[in-house]
Structure formats: C-alpha cells, structure tokens
Amino acid sequence: MIQLSFNHLIYLVEAARWTILLSVIAFVGGAIVGLPIALMRVSKSAALRGIAWGYIQLIQGTPLLIVLFLSYFGLGILGYKLDPLVAAGLSFTFYAAAFLGEIWRGCIEAVPKTQWEASDCLGLNLFQQYAYVILPQALRIAIPPTVGFMVQIVKNTSLASVIGFVELARAGQIVNNSTFEPFAIFTAVAAIYFVLCYPLSVAARTLERRAHAGRS
Amino acid sequence: MPAALEQANESVVSVKDVIKEFGPLRVLDGVGLEVERGQTVAIVGRSGSGKSTLLRCIAGLETVQGGSITVCGHPVGRPGSAARAQLRRDVGMVFQSYNLFPHLNVERNITLALTLVKKESKGEAKRRAAEVLAMVGLTDKIASYPEQLSGGQQQRVAIARSLALQPQVMLFDEVTSALDPELTAEVLGVMENLAHQGMTMISVTHEMGFARRVADVVVFMHQGKVWETGPTAEVFANPRTAEFKQFVGSEL
Amino acid sequence: MSYKFDFEFLAERWPDFVAGAWLTIQLTVLSIALGFLVGTLCALARVYGGPVLRRLAGGYVEIIRNTPLLIQIFIVYFGLSSLGLKLSAEVSAVLALTINMGAYTTEIMRAGIESIQRTQLEAADCLGLTRLQTILHVVLLPAMERVYPSLGSQGVLLMLASSITSQISAEELTATANLVQSDTYRSFEVYVIVAVVYLALSALYRLGFWAIGLILFERRRRLGTPL
Ligand SMILES: Nc1ncnc2c1ncn2[C@@H]1O[C@H](COP(=O)(O)OP(=O)(O)O)[C@@H](O)[C@H]1O
Ligand SMILES: [Mg+2]
Numbered sequence: 001m002i003q004l005s006f007n008h009l010i011y012l013v014e015a016a017r018w019t020i021l022l023s024v025i026a027f028v029g030g031a032i033v034g035l036p037i038a039l040m041r042v043s044k045s046a047a048l049r050g051i052a053w054g055y056i057q058l059i060q061g062t063p064l065l066i067v068l069f070l071s072y073f074g075l076g077i078l079g080y081k082l083d084p085l086v087a088a089g090l091s092f093t094f095y096a097a098a099f100l101g102e103i104w105r106g107c108i109e110a111v112p113k114t115q116w117e118a119s120d121c122l123g124l125n126l127f128q129q130y131a132y133v134i135l136p137q138a139l140r141i142a143i144p145p146t147v148g149f150m151v152q153i154v155k156n157t158s159l160a161s162v163i164g165f166v167e168l169a170r171a172g173q174i175v176n177n178s179t180f181e182p183f184a185i186f187t188a189v190a191a192i193y194f195v196l197c198y199p200l201s202v203a204a205r206t207l208e209r210r211a212h213a214g215r216s
Numbered sequence: 217m218p219a220a221l222e223q224a225n226e227s228v229v230s231v232k233d234v235i236k237e238f239g240p241l242r243v244l245d246g247v248g249l250e251v252e253r254g255q256t257v258a259i260v261g262r263s264g265s266g267k268s269t270l271l272r273c274i275a276g277l278e279t280v281q282g283g284s285i286t287v288c289g290h291p292v293g294r295p296g297s298a299a300r301a302q303l304r305r306d307v308g309m310v311f312q313s314y315n316l317f318p319h320l321n322v323e324r325n326i327t328l329a330l331t332l333v334k335k336e337s338k339g340e341a342k343r344r345a346a347e348v349l350a351m352v353g354l355t356d357k358i359a360s361y362p363e364q365l366s367g368g369q370q371q372r373v374a375i376a377r378s379l380a381l382q383p384q385v386m387l388f389d390e391v392t393s394a395l396d397p398e399l400t401a402e403v404l405g406v407m408e409n410l411a412h413q414g415m416t417m418i419s420v421t422h423e424m425g426f427a428r429r430v431a432d433v434v435v436f437m438h439q440g441k442v443w444e445t446g447p448t449a450e451v452f453a454n455p456r457t458a459e460f461k462q463f464v465g466s467e468l
Numbered sequence: 469m470s471y472k473f474d475f476e477f478l479a480e481r482w483p484d485f486v487a488g489a490w491l492t493i494q495l496t497v498l499s500i501a502l503g504f505l506v507g508t509l510c511a512l513a514r515v516y517g518g519p520v521l522r523r524l525a526g527g528y529v530e531i532i533r534n535t536p537l538l539i540q541i542f543i544v545y546f547g548l549s550s551l552g553l554k555l556s557a558e559v560s561a562v563l564a565l566t567i568n569m570g571a572y573t574t575e576i577m578r579a580g581i582e583s584i585q586r587t588q589l590e591a592a593d594c595l596g597l598t599r600l601q602t603i604l605h606v607v608l609l610p611a612m613e614r615v616y617p618s619l620g621s622q623g624v625l626l627m628l629a630s631s632i633t634s635q636i637s638a639e640e641l642t643a644t645a646n647l648v649q650s651d652t653y654r655s656f657e658v659y660v661i662v663a664v665v666y667l668a669l670s671a672l673y674r675l676g677f678w679a680i681g682l683i684l685f686e687r688r689r690r691l692g693t694p695l
Contacts, residue, residue: 058667060670061624061628061666061667061670061671062628062663062666062667062670063628063629063630063631063632063642063666064628065631065632065634065642066631066642066645066659066662066663066666067663069645069655069659070656070659070660070663073649073655073656073659074656076655076656077471077656151533151534155534155535155536155537156536158536158538158539159536159538159632161538162635169536169538169539172539172542173542176546180550181550182542182543182546182547182549182550183543183546183547183548183550183551186539186542186543186546186547187543187547189539190531190535190536190539190540190543193534193535193536193539194531194534194535197533197534197535198530198534201530201533201534
C-alpha cells in the first residue's frame with residue numbers, strides 16, 4: 001500500500017526549491033553566455049562565426065550528463081573542491097548557452113534586412129544598431145521559444161542528482177531508499193515537475209499563438 | 217450527339233428537392249436536376265449561388281439536409297457504405313485546384329486508385345495510365361511530378377486520373393478558372409473531346425463560349441435555386457428571367 | 469597545472485567502450501523506430517480522432533513533455549517492478565525512451581499532418597480510396613517530408629538522452645564510462661573519450677536520417693525542392 005507520508009511530500013516540495021534555484025542559475029548563466037554566442041553566430045567575422053558554431057555543435061552533440069561529469073571531474077583536475085552545485089551550475093550554463101545561442105540567432109536573423117539598412121542609413125554604428133533597432137525587435141520574437149526552452153532547463157536540472165546534488169529528483173531517490181515505494185514516490189516527483197513545467201509550456205504556446213496572430 | 221439521342225431518357229444523375237444548409241445559411245434551396253446519359257450540362261451563375269455545393273453534394277462530399285440524389289439509380293449513401301463505394305465507381309470529380317498528389321509522379325497519380333481501389337495489377341494500371349495520358353495529350357509527361365507541370369497540364373492530368381477509373385459521369389468544378397487563357401483553351405479542348413465521345417458531364421463554368429458550344433443543357437443557378445434551365449440554344453436565345461438576362465449580359 | 473593526462477587504460481578497456489556504444493545504438497534505434505510508430509498513431513488520433521482519442525493523445529503528450537526523462541525511467545524500471553511488473557534494465561530503457569520519443573513525435577507529426585490540405589483528402593475520397601489508404605498513401609509521406617528535419621533532430625536528441633538510462637544500469641555507453649572510471653580513476657579522460665564517441669554517434673545518426681530521407685522521398689531526391 002502507499003505509505004507516502006505527509007512529511008515525505010513536504011521534503012520533496014522543499015527539495016523542489018533547489019530545482020528552481022538550479023533552473024534560475026542555468027537560465028541566467030545560459031543567457032549571459034548565450035547572447036554573445038548568438039551575436040558571434042551572426043557576426044561578419046568568419047572566425048567568430050566558426051567558434052560559436054563549433055561550440056554549439058560540441059554541446060548539442062554531447063549528452064548533458066557527460067557535460068556534467070566533465071565539469072565535475074574537470075574542476076577536480078583544476079584543483080578545486082568537487083562541489084556539485086558549482087559543477088551543475090557550470091554545466092547547465094554551458095548547456096543553456098548553446099541552445100539559447102542557437103534559438104536567439106534565429107530570432108536575430110528573423111528581423112528583416114531592411115531594418116539593418118534603414119538604421120545604417122541613419123548613421124548608427126554597429127553597437128547602436130543592435131542596441132536600439134535589432135535586439136529590441138529580436139527580443140519580441142525570442143520570448144515564446146525562450147519560455148519553451150525553460151521547460152527543458154527545469155526538466156534537465158534533474159540530472160544534477162547524478163553528481164549528488166540534492167534537488168527534486170535526488171530527494172525522490174532518498175525518500176525511496178527509506179520507504180521502498182518507488183511508484184508512488186516517483187509519480188509524486190513527476191507531478192511536482194509537471195506543476196513547475198506545465199505553466200511554462202502553456203505560456204510558451206500562448207505567446208507563440210499571440211505572436212503569430214500579431215504578425216499576420 | 218448520336219449517343220445522347222440513342223439512349224435518351226436514361227437518367228444518370230437525378231437530384232430532387234435538395235436542401236443544403238451550413239449552419240443557419242441555406243445554400244441549396246430545393247434544387248432539382250436530371251442528367252441523361254451522354255448529356256453535357258453546364259451550370260452557370262454568380263459566385264456564391266451554390267454551384268460548387270451542388271456538385272459536391274452529387275459527389276458525396278457534403279451531406280444534404282433534405283431531398284434525394286441518385287447516380288445511376290443508386291443513392292449517394294454515407295461515407296464508408298456500400299452505396300458510397302458504388303458512387304465512387306460511377307462518379308469522377310475534377311477540382312478547380314487540380315488536387316494532384318504532389319509527392320507522386322504523373323503516372324503514380326493515375327495508377328494509385330487503379331491498384332488500390334480497382335485492384336488492377338501494376339502492368340494493367342500502367343497501360344491504362346498511358347492510354348488516358350494520350351487522350352489528354354500528355355504522354356511525354358508520364359514521369360514528371362506535378363510541380364514540374366503548368367497549371368493547364370496539371371488539370372489535364374487530373375482529368376486523366378479521373379478518366380482512368382472509367383466513371384459513368386464526370387463532374388467539373390470551374391476547372392479552368394485558375395488558368396491563363398491559353399492554358400484554359402487546352403483544358404477546354406480536352407473536355408470538348410470527352411463530350412463528343414459521349415461522356416456524361418456536369419460542368420460548373422464561367423466560360424460562356426464553352427457552355428454555348430458544348431453543353432446540351434444549361435442550368436442557371438441563383439440564390440441556391442435552379443433559376444432557369446433548358447436546352448442551351450433555347451435558353452441563351454430567349455432568357456426568361458431578368459436575372460439570367462443580366463447575368464448573360466455581364467459575362468459577355 | 470600539474471595534472472598529467474593518461475589514456476593508457478584505453479589499450480585494455482576499448483572493447484568495453486565499443487560494447488557500450490553498440491548497446492546505445494541498439495537501444496536508441498529501436499526506441500526511435502517504435503517511438504515514431506507510437507507518435508504517428510497518436511498524431512493521427514490528435515488530428516482525425518474523436519474528442520476522446522484527441523484528449524487521450526493530448527494528455528499523453530503533455531505529461532511526458534513536462535516531466536524529466538530521468539523520472540520517467542525510474543517509474544518504468546523501479547516503479548513498475550514494485551507493482552510486480554519486473555522488466556530488465558534494457559527493456560525498461562527501450563520502453564521509457566519509446567514513450568518519450570513518441571510524445572515528441574506526436575507533436576512533430578501533428579504539425580506535418582495538419583499541413584496536408586483538406587482538398588487532398590477530398591481528391592483521394594473521390595478516387596475511391598478508403599480512409600486508411602488515404603492516410604497511408606496520400607497523408608503520411610508528404611506530412612513526414614515536411615517535418616523531417618525536426619524528426620531527425622529529435623532522433624539525435626533521444627540518442628544523447630539515452631545516456632540517462634545509465635542510471636538504471638543499462639550497460640550502454642555512459643554506464644560503461646562510469647564503470648571504467650571507477651576502476652581506473654581516470655575520470656576526466658574517460659568522459660572525454662565518451663564525449664567524442666557521442667559526438668561521432670550524433671554525426672552518424674544525422675547521416676543516417678539523411679540517407680533514410682533519400683530513400684523515402686523519391687520526389688525530393690529527383691527534384692531537390694521542398695514540398
Ligand atoms: N463549408 C462551408 N461552410 C459554410 N459556408 C459555405 C461552405 N461552403 C460554401 N459555403 C457558402 O455557401 C454559399 C455557396 O457557395 P458555393 O457553392 O461555393 O458557391 P459557388 O460555387 O456558386 O460560387 C456561399 O455563400 C458560401 O459562402
Ligand atoms: Mg464555386
């Protein structure tokens with residue numbers, strides 16, 4: 001019979017706070033690194049484009065789990081203490097930056113060429129063109145897919161459990177080790193993830209629809 | 217038209233008091249129509265008068281709210297019924313937008329139904345495809361894909377595809393209205409040949425010249441009703457209603 | 469930095485990596501194929517099905533897409549066995565990966581199927597094709613061609629995500645790495661090797677999808693134009 005106690009559920013919900021924290025770190029870190037990656041991808045310099053492209057191919061062609069292990073053990077090689085939070089934060093930053101960079105590149109390229117030409121004619125320099133003309137427009141296009149990608153981030157933070165970071169998935173394993181009710185526990189864990197992710201999915205879809213309606 | 221005279225009175229399509237509604241909108245309001253074997257019927261009328269809907273009802277693509285339709289003595293029937301399967305053997309339909317299958321080449325577009333529906337062997341089906349393509353003058357396009365053909369050629373393939381199934385009656389819904397004048401002529405030429413060979417045809421058309429030259433009977437639709445009908449020469453010579461007079465005047 | 473890289477363990481352990489990679493390929497090719505089947509059926513249910521079927525397929529997609537694969541794998545492997553349905557790690561892996569791939573494929577194929585115009589269905593109907601014949605010969609192939617790039621990307625993502633099945637000790641590539649690193653203590657080197665193998669597998673899978681596309685889409689092969 002299901003013997004999942006109220007205390008266990010509280011423990012899981014509390015662990016979900018770490019899932020949210022990891023997600024925020026991943027998103028902020030991914031955004032900070034991802035924007036330069038996106039700008040490099042559309043740069044005039046072939047070298048910058050190539051580096052950004054290579055980075056994206058590398059991350060998108062490797063399992064996130066392996067990136068996590070590499071960060072974790074790589075930190076050790078560099079002489080740092082093996083800290084799961086640091087390793088997870090780094091890995092998710094690398095990971096999110098590659099995907100956000102690729103998503104945002106598409107959004108920047110979706111801004112009509114004429115906007116570049118028009119702002120060029122006004123005498124704006126490259127920085128001004130990006131800051132005042134291109135990025136504000138790209139931002140609007142970028143919001144729906146970015147929100148959609150947040151769902152991937154939240155779900156993928158579950159992998160931090162593998163290097164011993166106690167977030168929601170790891171908390172589920174810990175509870176399971178004492179109660180041996182895997183079906184009930186992992187279903188509860190899945191339900192909590194669902195509560196975190198589903199609103200984001202719905203928001204992404206709604207924003208997407210609204211953007212389409214606005215454009216046509 | 218010897219064929220038509222010989223077998224006069226054999227009704228191929230019989231439409232009686234048909235009512236068709238889309239929600240609150242009554243699109244066909246008690247329509248009747250009799251088409252005899254070998255006849256060519258031209259349906260004309262303003263846009264929105266219900267011409268396409270009538271044709272789609274005969275083809276079983278729409279369900280009617282009242283009245284009855286029979287083709288070769290069989291009721292139109294429901295999707296999936298034996299009567300519907302019979303209807304599919306008797307009726308061929310050609311659309312304004314050709315509706316060829318874009319991923320299949322010309323030959324496969326034609327042989328698809330022959331092998332799947334008529335269960336013909338590949339060889340038989342291919343022979344038949346070559347035959348009907350010759351009839352529409354496109355023998356050399358047998359291996360082409362739809363996107364490689366002009367609109368007129370695509371429409372001729374669509375006619376050939378229908379023809380291959382040897383229907384008792386062919387329905388044409390404004391098959392030339394998406395085409396340039398030159399391409400229109402080649403498609404109308406094919407249809408005229410068919411009419412001369414004795415095919416029973418119902419054609420919704422804007423081409424008054426074609427209607428006058430080829431059709432045995434003209435049906436003028438207006439506000440969901442058969443407003444005026446009769447033998448082509450007669451109807452055009454003595455229009456009875458003001459609406460038809462005005463319509464003929466505006467189409468000149 | 470005084471660390472010395474040492475790949476010597478490869479001389480002895482390379483057959484383990486090969487075996488792990490081979491299991492990864494087997495698990496994921498099977499899951500991608502089965503997931504495609506499940507996803508296509510669910511997509512058909514979502515587009516052409518009645519209200520009940522549509523809801524069921526929609527619920528399946530939402531549940532799977534909004535929960536982590538890791539937890540899905542735990543539910544299939546630990547959860548089902550606690551309910552009395554004991555599956556091996558490999559079977560559990562294929563089951564969980566198939567369910568996961570199926571949900572994403574449903575959404576992808578739905579977009580493809582919805583792009584097929586109603587007039588195509590009417591034309592097929594007028595030619596006398598049954599509903600099943602219409603779906604098989606008129607709908608599916610063009611639908612698939614339109615969304616084929618997304619299907620391919622999803623397949624590669626699934627192959628990479630299969631590394632998560634190492635957590636239920638399916639002896640695939642990542643689990644092999646975990647084992648070798650705990651034997652040799654050359655953790656970083658082991659995961660570098662495995663990362664390279666995964667990169668190669670990604671390229672291989674992309675190549676595979678491209679080749680299958682060539683075989684499937686004859687018109688595209690001949691003309692090179694998008695549908
Ligand atoms: N599927 C439909 N749903 C709602 N209204 C329709 C539909 N098809 C046709 N109609 C309406 O029925 C009327 C007749 O249409 P149609 O038969 O296409 O006319 P025609 O072919 O003579 O131009 C029009 O007012 C049209 O808007
Ligand atoms: Mg019409």
